[in-house]
Amino acid sequence: xxxxxxxxxxxxxxxxxxxxxxxxxxxxxxxxxxxxxxxxxxxxxxxxxxxxxxxxxxxxxxxxxxxxxxxxxxxxxxxxxxxxxxxxxxxxxxxxxxxxxxxxxxxxxxxxxxxxxxxxxxxxxxxxxxxxxxxxxxxxxxxxxxxxxxxxxxxxxxxxxxxxxxxxxxxxxxxxxxxxxxxxxxxxxxxxxxxxxxxxxxxxxxxxxxxxxxxxxxxxxxxxxxxxxxxxxxxxxxxxxxxxxxxxxxxxxxxxxxxxxxxxxxxxxxxxxxxxxxxxxxxxxxxxxxxxxxxxxxxxxxxxxxxxxxxxxxxxxxxxxxxxxxxxxxxxxxxxxxxxxxx
Amino acid sequence: xxxxxxxxxxxxxxxxxxxxxxxxxxxxxxxxxxxxxxxxxxxxxxxxxxxxxxxxxxxxxxxxxxxxxxxxxxxxxxxxxxxxxxxxxxxxxxxxxxxxxxxxxxxxxxxxxxxxxxxxxxxxxxxxxxxxxxxxxxxxxxxxxxxxxxxxxxxxxxxxxxxxxxxxxxxxxxxxxxxxxxxxxxxxxxxxxxxxxxxxxxxxxxxxxxxxxxxxxxxxxxxxxxxxxxxxxxxxxxxxxxxxxxxxxxxxxxxxxxxxxxxxxxxxxxxxxxxxxxxxxxxxxxxxxxxxxxxxxxxxxx
Numbered sequence: 001x002x003x004x005x006x007x008x009x010x011x012x013x014x015x016x017x018x019x020x021x022x023x024x025x026x027x028x029x030x031x032x033x034x035x036x037x038x039x040x041x042x043x044x045x046x047x048x049x050x051x052x053x054x055x056x057x058x059x060x061x062x063x064x065x066x067x068x069x070x071x072x073x074x075x076x077x078x079x080x081x082x083x084x085x086x087x088x089x090x091x092x093x094x095x096x097x098x099x100x101x102x103x104x105x106x107x108x109x110x111x112x113x114x115x116x117x118x119x120x121x122x123x124x125x126x127x128x129x130x131x132x133x134x135x136x137x138x139x140x141x142x143x144x145x146x147x148x149x150x151x152x153x154x155x156x157x158x159x160x161x162x163x164x165x166x167x168x169x170x171x172x173x174x175x176x177x178x179x180x181x182x183x184x185x186x187x188x189x190x191x192x193x194x195x196x197x198x199x200x201x202x203x204x205x206x207x208x209x210x211x212x213x214x215x216x217x218x219x220x221x222x223x224x225x226x227x228x229x230x231x232x233x234x235x236x237x238x239x240x241x242x243x244x245x246x247x248x249x250x251x252x253x254x255x256x257x258x259x260x261x262x263x264x265x266x267x268x269x270x271x272x273x274x275x276x277x278x279x280x281x282x283x284x285x286x287x288x289x290x291x292x293x294x295x296x297x298x299x300x301x302x303x304x305x306x307x308x309x310x311x312x313x314x315x316x317x318x319x320x321x322x323x324x325x326x327x328x329x330x331x332x333x334x335x336x337x338x339x340x341x342x343x
Numbered sequence: 344x345x346x347x348x349x350x351x352x353x354x355x356x357x358x359x360x361x362x363x364x365x366x367x368x369x370x371x372x373x374x375x376x377x378x379x380x381x382x383x384x385x386x387x388x389x390x391x392x393x394x395x396x397x398x399x400x401x402x403x404x405x406x407x408x409x410x411x412x413x414x415x416x417x418x419x420x421x422x423x424x425x426x427x428x429x430x431x432x433x434x435x436x437x438x439x440x441x442x443x444x445x446x447x448x449x450x451x452x453x454x455x456x457x458x459x460x461x462x463x464x465x466x467x468x469x470x471x472x473x474x475x476x477x478x479x480x481x482x483x484x485x486x487x488x489x490x491x492x493x494x495x496x497x498x499x500x501x502x503x504x505x506x507x508x509x510x511x512x513x514x515x516x517x518x519x520x521x522x523x524x525x526x527x528x529x530x531x532x533x534x535x536x537x538x539x540x541x542x543x544x545x546x547x548x549x550x551x552x553x554x555x556x557x558x559x560x561x562x563x564x565x566x567x568x569x570x571x572x573x574x575x576x577x578x579x580x581x582x583x584x585x586x587x588x589x590x591x592x593x594x595x596x597x598x599x600x601x602x603x604x605x606x607x608x609x610x611x612x613x614x615x616x617x618x619x620x621x622x623x624x625x626x627x628x629x630x631x632x633x634x635x636x637x638x639x640x641x642x643x644x645x
Contacts, residue, residue, distance in 0.1 A: 019490050020363015109507045199444030200454075203431065205511015252626060253367065253394065260392045281583075288580035295571055296580055298622030327586050331541050 003030065003245070003321055003343045004037055006273055007141065010243050012134055012236065014144045015276075016265070017247035018257035022278040024052060025330050025339065026247045026323075027145035028079075032333075033340040034141050035075035042139040043067075043079040046126045046147055053081045055331045062086045062129070067333075078139070082126060091128065095222040105222065110215040127233045134236055156237060156268050243273040246318075248310065250277055250303040255310055262313065274319040276343070277310065282324040345616050345642035350563055351377055353531045355473045356485045357559055359494040360535030361542055365567040367394045368624065369535050370487035375633025377483050378415040385409065385472070385481035386418040389465060393420045395487065400627025409481075413630060417481055423461035426468040427454065434471060462500040463513070466520050473530075474523055491549050498524070498557035524558040531562025538569055538591035538598070547601035551609045561613050566598070568620040569641075599644045617641040 007013065013030060017023045024045055031043040042064060045052070056079055058065040064078040089106060096102035105111050126144065133142045201209050236242060244265065248258040258275070265272055281289075281300055289300050311320055323342045328335030350356065350373070358370045370386055377384035386395050393403030395418045396410065404410045407425040411417050431441040444450055454460060473484050488494045501517040501524075524530050532553065536546045546564070553561060570591050573584035598615075605611040618640050625632075 018362065020361060112507070196444055196447055196450055199440050200450060202440065203435065203437070203445075204513050208511045208513050211507075249363070251623070252397075254363075256392065256394070256397060282579070284579040285583040288578040290580065292574045292576065293580050293584055295620055295622035296584055302623030327590070329540065331544075 001319060001321060003274055003276075003319065004033065006243060006319060007034055007037075007039070010141065010241050011239075012130065012142045012144065012242040013245060014146060014237075014242065015245045015247055016146055016261055018254060018261070021247050021249045021254055021257075022330075023247045024145050025336060026245075026276050026278060027143050028052070028056070028336050029323075029340040029343055030245070031077055031079070031141075031143045032069065032337055033343045034143070035069060035077040036073050036340070038074040039141045040075055040139050041077045042133045042136070042142045043077060043145070044082065044126060044129055044133065044142065045079065045145040046082045052331055055333050055336070057333075062090060064133075069333075080129070082129065087126075087129065092219075092222055097221045101218065101221070105215075105218050108215055108218065110212065111219075131233050131236060156265070156270060237270070244270055246272055246275040246314075248275060248277055249279045250306045250310070252302070252306055255306050255313075258310060259313055272314065272318050274321060275310065275314055276321050276323055277307065278323045279325045280307070280322045282326075345637065345640040347373075347376065347563075347616065347637055347640070349614075350531065350533065351380060351382070353529060353562065354477075354483055355469060355530045356483075356533055356562070357488050357494075357530065358486060358533045358535060359488040359491055360565075361545055362490045364535045364537045364542060365618075366490075366535050367398070367487050369533060369565050369567065369618075370485050371395060371398050371628065372633035372636050373533070374412075374416055374485045375628065375630070376637050377485070378413065379631070379634045381415070382483050383415040383417075383478075383481040384483045384485055385478070386412070386416070386485050386487060387421060387469065387472075388418070388487040389421040389423065389489075390487075393418075395420075398624075398626055398628055415480075421465065421468060423464060424451070426461070426464040429471075430464060430467055434467075434475070459496075459500045459503055462497045463504060463517065463520070465497065466500060466524070467516060470520050470523050491545070491553075495549075495553060495556060498553070498559060501558065502556070521558045525560070527560050527562075530559045532557065532559050533563050533565055534561060535565045535567055536598075537567050538594040540590070540594050540597060543594045543598045543601070546598070547605065550605060550611060554609055554611055561611065564602075564613055564615045565618060566595070566615060567618045569595075569617045570620045595644060602644070614642060615644055617644075 015023050015027050015030070027043060027045060031041045035041045053060050056067045058067060058079055058081065060081045061083050062080055064080045067077040067079050069077055092105050092111075093099075093102050096105060126146070130142060130144050133139060246258060246261060248254045262272060281296075281303060285296075286300055289296050291297065307322070314320060321343060323339055326335065326338050328338055330336060330339070356370075356373060358366050358373075360366050367388075370388075374384040374386045388395055393406075395412070396403045399412045399418075401410065401412070403420070406420050407422040409417050409419045427445070428441060431445055432438045445454070469484060469486060472478065472481075489497060501521040504517040505514055505521075534546065534550065534553070536542050550561065550564075570584065570587045573581060573588050575581065575585075602611070602615070616637075618636060621636075629635075
């Protein structure tokens with residue numbers, strides 16, 4: 001059984017799964033395998049692991065860079081390992097109404113705090129990039145590695161709205177009083193919306209709210225620009241040429257996460273096409289396990305139970321690929337290529 | 344045998360590490376070890392799905408509700424919006440304000456847009472539960488934290504708030520939370536890793552950043568799933584075990600060298616505990632599983 005027939009006629013593959021199951025490694029393996037089948041592949045990873053980037057021979061950053069594969073490889077592989085701040089900045093420059101507003105946003109203290117120190121909606125940024133790549137005629141397959149986060153599926157649920165920044169029209173109705181209050185004092189808060197925000201101010205402080213309101217008004221157009229491009233992304237995600245692979249490992253905890261991801265995905269109306277089960281005991285090893293390796297015997301017994309449970313959960317329509325644990329360094333292209341062969 | 348008493352003496356243990364290294368296992372077993380010492384421990388997580396209850400053979404209950412796992416041991420899966428509600432209702436004692444203002448749909452969405460707000464509320468909730476209003480039942484908290492990168496963002500939230508020119512009560516709270524996290528007699532970070540080159544090198548990259556940016560201090564490094572010394576044999580299984588062990592030893596050597604460098608360059612000096620690889624963990628956990636596991640732990644890399 002192979003994943004390759006599943007990729008026929010597909011333009012986008014999205015890999016999903018909990019943290020630490022080898023999702024990024026599997027993304028690279030899928031991309032390498034597809035390239036070896038002659039595809040022109042773009043790989044987008046949002047887990048900026050320095051070592052993996054080094055293994056691919058590319059720098060971290062939003063630019064697509066060519067990965068040099070062996071001479072026997074018919075296709076091509078370009079990859080980018082997204083750096084959050086860089087992508088954020090690019091989004092602002094692209095959607096700001098003019099360079100002066102872009103500059104004011106980029107130098108705003110809240111923006112600087114949000115884009116470098118706090119958790120940003122990186123997955124939304126990745127989707128914007130995904131859209132660009134799917135439209136790019138140089139590539140015929142885009143592989144997207146998603147963030148190792150339990151909320152990773154949020155972006156599939158509402159790709160057309162930047163996390164939390166929804167109802168922004170209503171928000172400006174709430175926020176504008178603070179721009180006024182900033183100039184004329186709190187006494188000017190009168191309307192219903194203003195009264196509401198007076199309550200918020202009681203807790204957060206007027207200075208804080210004014211500063212935040214100022215920022216929101218500034219970024220409003222950026223958000224609107226981004227939300228508009230989101231409609232297109234939703235269409236891409238729902239397209240039959242997009243497929244979803246679940247990545248997991250044969251442990252009980254990972255199986256529970258896999259179950260959750262599968263259920264959520266189905267709830268959002270997306271269909272899982274395949275599951276990659278990483279780090280399975282090699283068949284030859286499993287056959288030789290005896291009582292002299294009690295730890296290994298326990299692992300094997302548990303693995304069998306869990307693997308059966310994963311297959312039963314996914315049903316017959318999802319192709320399950322077992323990938324055996326290998327001894328090679330998985331932060332090197334040679335090691336990953338050995339995994340790719342198993343796909 | 345490892346002496347983990349310094350860890351168990353803390354009031355808030357913040358567990359983090361790369362995804363999939365066994366943070367939840369470390370959280371749960373430290374909790375069991377605390378409970379066995381007669382100290383009540385609450386295991387805290389904030390996840391889309393409850394990871395802890397199933398380890399104890401329980402079906403996850405409602406979010407944000409304390410659930411007993413055993414004697415002197417409980418768990419809670421914190422929900423960010425509920426953290427905020429509690430802050431307004433219980434801490435500021437403003438239930439009316441919450442109902443009239445913050446429960447409003449539009450205000451809720453406004454609040455959600457504030458970068459780092461839910462992170463700040465999360466830290467505030469831990470601060471409240473450990474320092475401001477400790478529960479007699481669970482005086483100690485073990486927080487099954489986010490994976491490294493997200494965890495670092497969580498830790499830097501108070502500073503981000505303080506630097507972003509937001510004044511007022513929010514800044515004041517951030518100041519207090521930061522001071523609390525920095526109290527090494529109360530709070531400590533437990534960083535979990537496994538003896539694999541990739542994981543170890545990521546740890547060595549991450550730990551200096553953590554030291555520089557997080558107000559809480561690193562209290563311990565836990566190396567999970569250290570493979571046993573294999574029995575000799577020429578069959579595939581014995582070879583596999585031997586190769587795993589050899590790779591683990593190599594990773595341990597990398598870690599040893601790296602930690603010596605971090606000690607010299609960054610003054611980072613923390614105990615390392617080694618937990619044995621188990622192959623698979625029996626669920627539900629036996630009552631004494633945590634104490635037995637930590638009794639088998641080794642201390643130090645030499």
